[in-house]
Amino acid sequence: MSTVKTLLIRQIRDLSRARAVAGYGAFMAMATWGLLHFGGGAERAMPSLATLVVLVVPLVTILITTTYLYHSGDFIELILSHPVGRRPVFLSLYVGLVTTLVGALLLGILLPFALTGFALGAVRGLGLILVAAALLTAVFTSLGFLVAFKVDDPARGNGVALLLWLTMGVLYDGVVLYAAYRFAAYPLETPMLVLMGLNPVDVARVVVVMALDASAMMGYTGAVFQEFFGGASGIALALGCLTLWVALPGLAALRTFVRKDF
Amino acid sequence: MSEVGTKSPAVRVRSLTKAFGPLVVLDNVSLDFEGGRVAALLGPNGAGKTTLLKAVLGLVRPDEGSVLIDQTAIDSVGRYRESVGFMPQLPRFPSHMTGHELAAMLDSLRGFQGSADEELIDAFDLRDELNKPFKTLSGGTRQKVNAALAFRYATPILILDEPTAGLDPVASLALKDKVRRSRDEGRTQLITSHKLGELQALADDIVFLHEGRVQFTGSLEALLEETERSTLEEAIAELMGGVGRGGVPSSADGPAPLGGSDDRPAQSLRVIP
Numbered sequence: 001m002s003t004v005k006t007l008l009i010r011q012i013r014d015l016s017r018a019r020a021v022a023g024y025g026a027f028m029a030m031a032t033w034g035l036l037h038f039g040g041g042a043e044r045a046m047p048s049l050a051t052l053v054v055l056v057v058p059l060v061t062i063l064i065t066t067t068y069l070y071h072s073g074d075f076i077e078l079i080l081s082h083p084v085g086r087r088p089v090f091l092s093l094y095v096g097l098v099t100t101l102v103g104a105l106l107l108g109i110l111l112p113f114a115l116t117g118f119a120l121g122a123v124r125g126l127g128l129i130l131v132a133a134a135l136l137t138a139v140f141t142s143l144g145f146l147v148a149f150k151v152d153d154p155a156r157g158n159g160v161a162l163l164l165w166l167t168m169g170v171l172y173d174g175v176v177l178y179a180a181y182r183f184a185a186y187p188l189e190t191p192m193l194v195l196m197g198l199n200p201v202d203v204a205r206v207v208v209v210m211a212l213d214a215s216a217m218m219g220y221t222g223a224v225f226q227e228f229f230g231g232a233s234g235i236a237l238a239l240g241c242l243t244l245w246v247a248l249p250g251l252a253a254l255r256t257f258v259r260k261d262f
Numbered sequence: 263m264s265e266v267g268t269k270s271p272a273v274r275v276r277s278l279t280k281a282f283g284p285l286v287v288l289d290n291v292s293l294d295f296e297g298g299r300v301a302a303l304l305g306p307n308g309a310g311k312t313t314l315l316k317a318v319l320g321l322v323r324p325d326e327g328s329v330l331i332d333q334t335a336i337d338s339v340g341r342y343r344e345s346v347g348f349m350p351q352l353p354r355f356p357s358h359m360t361g362h363e364l365a366a367m368l369d370s371l372r373g374f375q376g377s378a379d380e381e382l383i384d385a386f387d388l389r390d391e392l393n394k395p396f397k398t399l400s401g402g403t404r405q406k407v408n409a410a411l412a413f414r415y416a417t418p419i420l421i422l423d424e425p426t427a428g429l430d431p432v433a434s435l436a437l438k439d440k441v442r443r444s445r446d447e448g449r450t451q452l453i454t455s456h457k458l459g460e461l462q463a464l465a466d467d468i469v470f471l472h473e474g475r476v477q478f479t480g481s482l483e484a485l486l487e488e489t490e491r492s493t494l495e496e497a498i499a500e501l502m503g504g505v506g507r508g509g510v511p512s513s514a515d516g517p518a519p520l521g522g523s524d525d526r527p528a529q530s531l532r533v534i535p
Contacts, residue, residue, distance in 0.1 A: 006370040010359075017358055074354035081319050081348040082371050085339045099353070261282070262321040 003088040004095075007079070021104050024060050028108025031056075032255040033116070034164030042118045046125060049109070051207035053133045058140045058169055058201055059102055064117065064160045064246070065144025068097065077262040090145075090257045098141050102134045109133075125211035128235070132207040133243040139200045140165075142246050145253035149260055168201045176202075200245040207238045272297040272419055272450040273318060278327035280313055280474075287313045288324070289474040295467075297418075298448040300441060302455065304498055309471040311454045312351065315421050318452070319348055328350060331419065344372065349412035351423040353404040361392035361407045365414065371404035374415060385436040407435050413444070420451045427459060427503040438464060462494035465534050470501050477501060 002028060015021050031052055032045075039045035069076075072093075079089055109130065151157035176195050180188055196202040273295040280288040287310045295301050303311040316322040318329050320336055320343065322421070327499065329336045336342050355364055383389060386406040396404060405428040412420060422441070426434040441451060441464055455461050468485050470478040478485060478501055490499040 001372070006367060010356075010363075010367055014356055014358055072331055072356075074350070074352065075356055077321060078339070078350060078355070079371065080321055081343065081346075081350070082368060083341050083343040084371050259323060261323055262316065 003084045004092045007092035008096050008099075009090065010091060012100055015068070015096060015100040018062050018068075020099055024064065024101070025104035025108040028105055029111050030055070032109050033112035036112055036116050036118070040114070042126075043124065046129070048214060049128050050125075052110075053129060054136070054201060054205050054208060055169060057105065057133050057136045059165045061137050061140035062144040062147070062165055063158065064101065065097055065141050066148045066157050066161045068144065069093070069148035070157060070262065073262070080262060086258045087254070090254050094141065094145060097144075098138050101137050101141065105133055105137060106130060125208070125213070128211035129208050131239065132211070132242070133205045135246065136200065136204045138246040139242060139249070142248075142250035142253060146249045146256065149256040150251055168199050172199045172202065183259055197241050200242055202242050203238050203245070207235065207242075210235060210238075236239075266466075267403075267499070272332060272334075273316070274330040275318070276328045276422065278317055278324050278329070280310075280317065280322060280324050282488070287474050288317070290475055291327070291471075291474070293469060293476065293479060295450055295452060297450050298445065299466040300445050300451045300453060300464050301467040301469060302453050302461045303471065304454070304458070304461070304471050305397055305471035306502065310474040311471055312423055314471070315423055315452060315454065319343065319346065319421060342360055345417050345419060346419045347412045349408055349420075349422045349425050351427070353401075353408035355396040355404065355407070357397035358395055360395055360489075361410075364396075364407075365392070365411065368411065371417060378414045379416045380410070380414070382413050382436065382440055385389070385440070386410065386433055399401070402430060402433070405429055409440075413440060418447055418449050422451065422453045422457055425453060426455065426457060430505070434460070437444040458493075458495040458498060463493075464493070468494070494509070 029163065031048060035045040035048050035052075036042060039048060076089065076093075113126075144161060147157050147161050147164065151160055176192070179195070180192065196206060270320065273293075275291055275293045275295075278288050278291040279286070287308075291310070303314065305311055313322055317324050318331075318336075320338070320340055331342050334342065334522070359367075365378075367509075368374075378485065383392070386409075388403070388406055391399060391403050396407075399407070409422075409425060409429075412422065412425075425437055425441075429437060440458060441453070444451060445466070453461065453464065462482065465482055467481055468477060468478065468483075477483060480488075484521075485494070485497050485501075486492065489499040489500040491500055
């Protein structure tokens with residue numbers, strides 16, 4: 001455990017000084033402040049903030065993760081040449097990145113709320129949005145680890161990371177929409193729910209929609225989601241699904257790291 | 263032959279094979295590195311020298327074969343690395359960190375509480391430089407820190423990958439003195455370098471690798487005698503020419519001892535099948 005603690009302290013200190021992480025926090029702060037200032041109040045700004053979170057968090061997280069890991073390759077090699085196991089090194093890298101990125105995200109979102117005088121507890125759905133954002137950070141950190149340890153070439157790895165974000169954040173919805181249109185004559189509730197579960201960005205999107213009680217805006221699909229995810233158990237199921245998305249690629253990345261040649 | 267040369271082998275490599283995709287980097291390599299001796303790993307670029315060193319460190323996982331340190335096969339947990347010091351080829355450290363911070367972190371990782379060997383810090387006059395972030399240090403100074411960290415824990419085994427690359431002549435001399443003193447203290451040292459002149463002054467034993475196979479193992483004297491050359495550089499050129507012309511004479515099976523033990527004197531050119 002002392003190995004993890006030693007590396008974690010160093011890594012959080014190192015990452016806190018990284019321009020990319022500071023820039024991420026600053027961007028979220030400016031965007032949140034802008035939405036609160038020009039959006040007509042916290043309640044009306046929330047859907048926009050939720051959309052921003054679902055789009056930006058995966059992209060920034062996976063790119064910072066892969067870039068950081070490629071940049072740290074020599075340092076990881078140096079650490080592994082000392083009497084430490086690979087699992088503690090992986091754990092400290094992972095926890096260090098998630099902690100710093102979630103910290104930057106929370107600070108970026110909460111600071112403008114605090115500065116503009118909104119009572120955080122009174123803003124409906126904010127807590128759940130932040131939980132979804134934190135889980136989304138962990139999901140894309142796991143995916144970033146998997147990409148960085150599977151693909152040795154940094155340029156190719158960052159390309160794969162971008163493609164992964166583009167697929168999950170943008171293209172996947174297009175495919176689902178096309179499928180819904182193409183098979184509109186069939187009962188699609190269950191296939192739609194399964195398709196949503198297969199994409200962590202969609203699961204996070206469902207969580208924030210439910211958190212904001214905005215399913216009515218989504219018509220029939222919204223009604224289906226409201227019925228399935230509306231209760232506490234539905235939200236728990238969605239968060240459980242996101243947790244699974246954290247664990248599966250994370251474990252695959254760990255397996256790759258343990259067997260990797262440096 | 264020095265007295266320490268008759269010790270049990272400190273590092274044994276058995277039938278080590280490693281391929282990266284279709285490229286076979288190590289092909290059934292078996293070697294014994296005896297305790298208390300300096301072994302030089304030589305060969306052209308891509309011969310497998312660094313991969314062999316990294317396999318000993320557990321940084322590269324062999325496809326087949328094993329590495330034993332003091333009779334014990336290395337494990338994935340890596341506790342055996344308590345007895346190994348490593349100087350990587352390129353001193354790439356986190357740019358924001360200072361040398362002191364890095365040394366403190368490595369001390370903590372090793373659970374090291376003893377008195378560190380800081381001879382090289384003094385020899386390189388590094389005290390002030392250790393308080394500066396690595397990004398402000400020159401490449402040569404970073405290489406000095408790299409060397410000082412490798413020797414810091416007075417480990418019985420030292421692995422030095424191109425140790426004098428980037429060092430000025432004064433620092434290079436200080437490092438070579440340290441290598442000699444470490445040998446006198448009975449430590450086993452594995453060194454790669456392309457500077458054959460300095461290796462001739464340091465190495466007790468020579469391993470010549472070519473395309474992942476051991477082409478020669480034995481003492482420096484044996485190599486010079488066999489090739490009828492007076493310098494290591496000429497002898498290696500002769501070996502490389504021999505390889506180019508279809509290989510050097512083949513002899514013994516099994517692991518190749520370095521430096522010569524009583525039962526298996528390494529006095530001949532050999533190809534390990």
